[in-house]
Amino acid sequence: MAEAPLLEVKNLQVQFKTADGVVNAVNNVSFSVNRGETLGIVGESGSGKSVTSLSIMRLIPSPPGKIAGGQILFDGDNLVDFSESEMRKIRGNRISMIFQDPMTSLNPVLRIGKQMTESLQLHMGMTAKQARNRAIDLLSMVGIPAPDKRLDDFPHQFSGGMRQRVMIAMGLACNPELLIADEPTTALDVTIQAQILELLNRLKNETGTAIIFITHDLGVVAGMTDRVIVMYAGRVVEQASTNELFRNPRMPYTIGLLDSIPRLDGIQTRLTPIPGLPPDLLEKTNRCPFAPRCDFVQEQCWIETPSLRQVAPDHTAACLFDIDRDQRQVMAEKKIAEEQAVLDAALEDVLAHEQAS
Amino acid sequence: MIGFIIRRVLAMIPVLFLVALITFFLMKQAKGGPFDQEKEVAPSTIALLNRKFGLDKPAWLNTAEFNNRMSSDGPLAAVRGLFDSQFGNYMLNAVQGDLGPTYASKGTETVQDKIKQTFPISLRLGLISLTFALVVGFPLGILGALRQNTIFDYFSLIISTIGFSVPTFVTGLVLLLVMSKVFGVAPIKDPSVWEGFSMSYFPPAIILGLGTMAYITRLTRSSVLEVKRQDYIRTAKAKGLGDRVVIMRHILRNSLIPVITILGPAVAGLVTGSFIIESVFRVPGIGSEFIGAIGSRDYSMIMGSTLFFSLLVALGNIMVDLSYGLIDPRIRNS
Numbered sequence: 001m002a003e004a005p006l007l008e009v010k011n012l013q014v015q016f017k018t019a020d021g022v023v024n025a026v027n028n029v030s031f032s033v034n035r036g037e038t039l040g041i042v043g044e045s046g047s048g049k050s051v052t053s054l055s056i057m058r059l060i061p062s063p064p065g066k067i068a069g070g071q072i073l074f075d076g077d078n079l080v081d082f083s084e085s086e087m088r089k090i091r092g093n094r095i096s097m098i099f100q101d102p103m104t105s106l107n108p109v110l111r112i113g114k115q116m117t118e119s120l121q122l123h124m125g126m127t128a129k130q131a132r133n134r135a136i137d138l139l140s141m142v143g144i145p146a147p148d149k150r151l152d153d154f155p156h157q158f159s160g161g162m163r164q165r166v167m168i169a170m171g172l173a174c175n176p177e178l179l180i181a182d183e184p185t186t187a188l189d190v191t192i193q194a195q196i197l198e199l200l201n202r203l204k205n206e207t208g209t210a211i212i213f214i215t216h217d218l219g220v221v222a223g224m225t226d227r228v229i230v231m232y233a234g235r236v237v238e239q240a241s242t243n244e245l246f247r248n249p250r251m252p253y254t255i256g257l258l259d260s261i262p263r264l265d266g267i268q269t270r271l272t273p274i275p276g277l278p279p280d281l282l283e284k285t286n287r288c289p290f291a292p293r294c295d296f297v298q299e300q301c302w303i304e305t306p307s308l309r310q311v312a313p314d315h316t317a318a319c320l321f322d323i324d325r326d327q328r329q330v331m332a333e334k335k336i337a338e339e340q341a342v343l344d345a346a347l348e349d350v351l352a353h354e355q356a357s
Numbered sequence: 358m359i360g361f362i363i364r365r366v367l368a369m370i371p372v373l374f375l376v377a378l379i380t381f382f383l384m385k386q387a388k389g390g391p392f393d394q395e396k397e398v399a400p401s402t403i404a405l406l407n408r409k410f411g412l413d414k415p416a417w418l419n420t421a422e423f424n425n426r427m428s429s430d431g432p433l434a435a436v437r438g439l440f441d442s443q444f445g446n447y448m449l450n451a452v453q454g455d456l457g458p459t460y461a462s463k464g465t466e467t468v469q470d471k472i473k474q475t476f477p478i479s480l481r482l483g484l485i486s487l488t489f490a491l492v493v494g495f496p497l498g499i500l501g502a503l504r505q506n507t508i509f510d511y512f513s514l515i516i517s518t519i520g521f522s523v524p525t526f527v528t529g530l531v532l533l534l535v536m537s538k539v540f541g542v543a544p545i546k547d548p549s550v551w552e553g554f555s556m557s558y559f560p561p562a563i564i565l566g567l568g569t570m571a572y573i574t575r576l577t578r579s580s581v582l583e584v585k586r587q588d589y590i591r592t593a594k595a596k597g598l599g600d601r602v603v604i605m606r607h608i609l610r611n612s613l614i615p616v617i618t619i620l621g622p623a624v625a626g627l628v629t630g631s632f633i634i635e636s637v638f639r640v641p642g643i644g645s646e647f648i649g650a651i652g653s654r655d656y657s658m659i660m661g662s663t664l665f666f667s668l669l670v671a672l673g674n675i676m677v678d679l680s681y682g683l684i685d686p687r688i689r690n691s
Contacts (some may be wrong), residue, residue, distance in 0.1 A: 057595055059591065059594055059595060085599075086595075088597040088598070088599060089597065090597070091595055091596065091597035091598035092597035092598075092614060093597055096595065096596070097595045099588060099591065099595075101591060102469060102586060104587065104588040104589065105588045105589055105591075105592045106589055106592065107589040107592075107593065107607050107611070108589070108611070108685070108686070109610050109611055109684065109685055109686060110610075118596065118598065118606075119596040119598070122596070122597060122598065123597060131406070154686040154687070156686070156687045165591075170592075170596070179422070290446070295601060320561070
């Protein structure tokens, strides 16, 4: 590799102590982000994607949460070993974060201007006047009209989309090297979503900030990211460039995800949901965490937890077998055929019965 | 804003009227009269006094006078005659700011004089205890929340549980006992110490404020805990702000909102609570005056001070509603 990655997470392990026992929210997660790159982290609720990102900021509520192992190397420094005050110099300055719900992520009793300038004054040593001017620039950069007037408004005077723009402006205030966007469009309606994604794409190109884009929406990932990791039950189960992942998914879970969203490119396929529920992270097992829901499950899956392995150039997946999407299609068709056969048999039975009587 | 204040002030009128109505009704249910003495008083004397203070008239409606005037002076005068009763005359005078003579003084002192004389003492007492409740309760609650489940939290829990559950006449008597037996401080006999601020206010004020302090502590604690979990606190931390700034700038102001809510009832509580405390500590305030008035059936004093208290509580609630806007911009604009 030509350049050392900006962020390298190695074997990250995050646990939460609960009344029922220790929950392994993040298990042995490793990935890296290069400068200027956009990495997507995809997974369903509870898959550990938010906990991973909060761990990078060292913001997991502790107790009950704790980083139980692994390294988070940011520009060569291990953030896990940083003291709270060292961490504060990183937060909002070199790494910043925007959150899912813009309606609750801004302090309701402080003016937008105050909330925007506080990190500028803290990290960049600006005077109140300089910070205010920078805040005006930032607001116009994210497309908020009359920024000098809006600075004196309170959050409740902004719409949801506008608040997320404010959050993005706040995130970019100190020219961070890494921006973590934790489901930034999930709480917004679809047209606003599109606007916010467009804005993020534009700002990414203008500022060259690396972005970790966390979402459960594969459609968003396709348009936004260079590389994608898929998380399931606190583990990384597949990792590839965005193109490769969408063209050639190799982990049954990813295949399941892709088959459960409609395609817009004209190829009509039957949408197949993934049956079952994500596993309980309390129990410790040796099996593949996806085994109970997997269409391709085999005996070996119940006794061995697969680790990531190379399945194609720059493409890793955590599956013991070489599965690809065509097989899923075949499987699905076979399943439908089987169901049809059972139905036909039943129908014939009924008919035969009627004839006999 | 001004419309809001005017509306709220107008809404006080029916409230005060209802209070007067109920108080008058209850007062009339109590046996005895203002001029009963331990030794027998000549019925003629009582009749004379009753006539002097208009207590010979019917309590609610004077139908006799109504009929009387109806036949002679016409309907308008008759209606006035209908209300030539104890309640009617009292209300007519009260509206004009005259709360009547106190019967205890045999008519030489008016109720408003008595209030003017005794209320400043109760007000000082109430203000000191409110200040105590806020100055101790708020930090104690914050401490309990920020150091949740540590020794500080338990300390604040114990203090507030005691303050909340032990009645003031118990804590008051205990404090009196400790002061006189342990420190040899004699109970205050000289009433002049209550004119203007003096150290003598502190023992009764602290006892008076104990319950409110306990309530504010618990409320602040739960409110800070609630705010601590909010998304915007995570945002503030993600900006790299230090704990002190996060607490002072982001947590405290948001946690104040529910605490402000109870200040109206708390002020009312401090006013009514002072009835007992003023008796225990022999503070010559409006509370002890009120208790005395009930015992001696001093009708105009009972009515006068009840109406005065109601007015205070109503005004206190208006102030609280207005202060929301100062704390929470979402309320200011709507």
